[in-house]
Amino acid sequence: MSERRNGEVVVRVEDLHKSFGHLEVLKGIDMQVHRGEVVVVFGRSGSGKSTLLRCINFLEDPTKGVIEVAGIRLEGGTRTRHKRELIRRLRIRTGMVFQQFNLFPHMTALQNVMEGPITVKGKPEAEARGLAMHFLEAVGLADKADEYPIRLSGGQQQRVAIARALAMEPEVMLFDEPTSALDPELIGEVLEVMKSLSTELHMTMIVVTHEMGFAREVAHRMMFFHEGKILEEGPPSEILTNPRFPETKRFIDAVL
Amino acid sequence: MDRLALASARVPFNLKVGIVWFAVFLLIVFFFWIAAFDLPWMEEKAGYILGGLRYTLLISLGGIGLAIVLALIGALGRLSHHPIAYGVSGFYTSFFRGTPLIVQMFLWYLALPQIGINLLQKYPGLPAQLKDVLTLDAAIAGTLALGFNYGAYMTEIFRAGIQSVGHGQSEAADALGMTYAQKMRRVILPQAFRVIIPPTGNEFIAMMKDTALVSILGATATTAEMFRRAQLVGKASFKNLEAYVLVAGMYWLLTAIFTFFQRRLERRMSKGYVRAGAGAPMPSAPAGIGA
Numbered sequence: 001m002s003e004r005r006n007g008e009v010v011v012r013v014e015d016l017h018k019s020f021g022h023l024e025v026l027k028g029i030d031m032q033v034h035r036g037e038v039v040v041v042f043g044r045s046g047s048g049k050s051t052l053l054r055c056i057n058f059l060e061d062p063t064k065g066v067i068e069v070a071g072i073r074l075e076g077g078t079r080t081r082h083k084r085e086l087i088r089r090l091r092i093r094t095g096m097v098f099q100q101f102n103l104f105p106h107m108t109a110l111q112n113v114m115e116g117p118i119t120v121k122g123k124p125e126a127e128a129r130g131l132a133m134h135f136l137e138a139v140g141l142a143d144k145a146d147e148y149p150i151r152l153s154g155g156q157q158q159r160v161a162i163a164r165a166l167a168m169e170p171e172v173m174l175f176d177e178p179t180s181a182l183d184p185e186l187i188g189e190v191l192e193v194m195k196s197l198s199t200e201l202h203m204t205m206i207v208v209t210h211e212m213g214f215a216r217e218v219a220h221r222m223m224f225f226h227e228g229k230i231l232e233e234g235p236p237s238e239i240l241t242n243p244r245f246p247e248t249k250r251f252i253d254a255v256l
Numbered sequence: 257m258d259r260l261a262l263a264s265a266r267v268p269f270n271l272k273v274g275i276v277w278f279a280v281f282l283l284i285v286f287f288f289w290i291a292a293f294d295l296p297w298m299e300e301k302a303g304y305i306l307g308g309l310r311y312t313l314l315i316s317l318g319g320i321g322l323a324i325v326l327a328l329i330g331a332l333g334r335l336s337h338h339p340i341a342y343g344v345s346g347f348y349t350s351f352f353r354g355t356p357l358i359v360q361m362f363l364w365y366l367a368l369p370q371i372g373i374n375l376l377q378k379y380p381g382l383p384a385q386l387k388d389v390l391t392l393d394a395a396i397a398g399t400l401a402l403g404f405n406y407g408a409y410m411t412e413i414f415r416a417g418i419q420s421v422g423h424g425q426s427e428a429a430d431a432l433g434m435t436y437a438q439k440m441r442r443v444i445l446p447q448a449f450r451v452i453i454p455p456t457g458n459e460f461i462a463m464m465k466d467t468a469l470v471s472i473l474g475a476t477a478t479t480a481e482m483f484r485r486a487q488l489v490g491k492a493s494f495k496n497l498e499a500y501v502l503v504a505g506m507y508w509l510l511t512a513i514f515t516f517f518q519r520r521l522e523r524r525m526s527k528g529y530v531r532a533g534a535g536a537p538m539p540s541a542p543a544g545i546g547a
Binding site for chain 2: 098103106116120
């Protein structure tokens, strides 16, 4: 843990603010995520945790503040042409997994995973195919390579979505409530894959989730979001068993 | 009476409808017969009128091609946040939907050449070819008029088709680092076209009928489309009844054929990755304030 803390910073967020109209959802977030670290972000709905993830890869434009991913440093505010290009480069190094999977329905599982390497990175098809098969194997779905998403279960779709993000060989993976849309019996297979990303690939991950079992087992650090701010953070052993704030305790009691 | 109802119930509905169609057809033939139709004349002229099919098809194919390009650009403009793109596409759809097609045809055919003439008078330095460039052949003017007019209406079809693709798809493409063009080409448009193609087929069939309006611009006897030819031969030998019935039948047959293919296309498009009755395959979360 401490060795990780001393490692290279992959994601840096400085004084991040985000408003939707008059509603300020993020009220000054500062955080650093180190290489190989798994950070679980949790908190009530509307506390801003999803918005944080979406600001990190600029699916939402931060109102104010600085985002830095893998050395690409960007300020919030208006987009310029130059900034648009930097955002694109930042996104190439950032993998995102959505609550609703958002697989491309007109492509097979394999084509979904090959799409980024071919279209965005310009890799030759044969190489992209090998890469895609490798990551489909990693999520345990090599045998479903030629299926269209509609023929896959929710858990399988989400695993393909994880493979699609991995195929871009990102520096950090962002998970936006990856199991919230799944039937309870399918949650385990997705969490299992996510755990393997950390233990086997040492992937840097920021995970927004309410799965406290996963957090206890896999997270190096937990952050509790409350009203647009990080109310408290620390290792799972501390946060889950001995939270400092009553808000944190109440929330953990509610979801456990 | 009961027995009749029971017997009737045994006859399939489609068969009954077929009998009705046949009866109406016989009735019409009967009227033609008592109206002393000049059938030999019709037989003689049918070939000439049908010769216009080439131009009818050429104008409608050129028109729909132009309309598709304009509708795609128009729809992307309507969905853009760029003031110029949004403004120009809005102006385009407003003008071409807000004025009669026939007026637009005359603008292309008769008003445009005058611009060339007036400009040359005012600015003698301009190249003299300008007048010729702006003086369009009737078929060309008709194609442009149909293309621009239908493109404006089809902009809405394309816009709706693009918007039917869930927002999550756009975000997934963005998150991979795709450019706008890559996202459109690889992710959004392939999905949108499933929605766009069937109604575009309808527009094509409608346009085939509207090519008849090009006849008003006048064309020589050899390059005229079907309706113009019917007009020419009908007037020449006082056989208006025969000529117009003949050409109406030709349009009808033409649209019937294309409607048949259109239906098949529609059925094929509705299959595919959308499971029957399952609705949208990828419900996407509404964009907005995240949890």
